[in-house]
Amino acid sequence: MDGLIDDEPLDDVESFLSPNESDERDNVGPTLKEIHVIPANTRKFDCCCFSSDGKLLASGGSDKKATVWCTRSFKVRSTLDEHSQWITDVRFSPRTLKIATSSGDGTVKVWDVDNHGQSLRTFTGHSTGVASLDFHPSKDDLICSSDISNEIRYWSIKNGSCVGIFKGGATKLRFQPNNGRMLAAAAGKVVSIIDIETQVCRLKVQGHKKNIHSVCWDPSGEYLASTSDDVAKVWKFGSGSKGDCIHELNCNGNTFHTCVFHPTNTSVLIIGSHESLELWDMTENKTRTLQAHEKLVTALDASNASGLVASASHDCVKIWQ
Incomplete structure (x- = not known):
């Protein structure tokens, strides 16, 4: 598969690998430096969520607003505040400066970042709060969202309409990068791999003993990571593999919640847990724990363009390199 198309990187961002820093569990492997x-x-x-060029960061939560920040100055670029309940997920389009937000109010909204955060579309039709959403990586006018009532909907931004419904809700949705034909939808202890063109479930990835909180693809689209309270797993797709589990890390006492692949070294998975980040070097099968927050790490994102990592929690959002 072709790699993702990255814009020019930020000139003043250094590599976020700093092997000389101290560590609580061992003294080897990658680490992160907090910068804001x-x-x-x-x-x-x-x-x-980061924009595709890494120059913007969007965040959302209990105040019913999504905020867009500039990652150079960390000043607010725009505030998106038309939802009536909390923001459950926020995603940048990989191709344009549009943002999609899902909310507990049962709606999905699409915003134009360049035009003062103007609301372009509001999609209704979900019977309950919308848990997660994602943009199609190669089509400008399609997003996907899921509600808690066992339903996934495909929306056309251009037409402002629902273009397909798949029965099978999910707590987290993420499109496979590049061609975007496959969608990973986590619900309960299973990740369904859905063919978006035919709306058929091609594969069910099973192996978790507890409910899955998070899924993420590596930039190539060949590897998918998933986390539950007790374990993080990495599954391989492509090259003759069909969702084989190739790496597994037990939580070692601290429950896992969210995950993202390292922005410049995809052999490292960053896992968010209660108060800390776990950096798991899968090649060496070694981990490093960083005390990062005072509360549960609720979300992670990484920018392949800038090398930045964002960790969200109920106490703050931290930016790392």
Whole structure:
């Protein structure tokens, strides 16, 4: 598969690998350096996402707003505040400066970042709060969302209409990068791999003993990571593999919640748990624990263009390199 198309990287961002820093569990492997903190104040952060060039970061949570920040100055670029309940997920389009948000109010909204955060579309039709959503990586006018009532909907931004419904809700949705034909939808202890063109479930990835909280693809689209309270797993697709589990890490006492692949070294998986980040070098099968937050890490995202990592929690959003 072809790699993702990245814009020019930020000139002033260094590599976030700093092997000389101290570690609580061992003294080898990758680490992260904290470079900025966005305080929660009266809100709680539940989601975050970088733009494709890494120059913007969107966050959302309990204050019913999504905020777009510039990652150079960390000043607010725009505030998106038309939802009536908390923001459950926020995603940048990989191709344009559009943002999609899902909410507990049962709606999905699409926003134009370049035009002062103007709301372009509001999609209704979900019977309950919408848990997660994602943009199609190669089609400008299609997003996907899921509600808690066992239903996934495909929306056309251009037409403002629902173009397909798949029975089978999910707590987290993520499109496979590049061609975007496959969608990973986590529900309960299973990840369904759905063919978006035919709306057929091609594969059910099973092996978790507890409910899955998070899924993420590596940039190539060949590897999918999933986390539950007790374990993180990495599954291989392509090259003759059909969802084979190739790596597994037990939580070692601290429950796992969210995950993202390292932005420049995909052999490292970053796992968010209660108060800490776990950096798992899968090649060496070694881990490093960083005390990162005062509360559960609710979301992670990484920018392949800038090398930045964002971790969200109810206390703050932190930016790392």
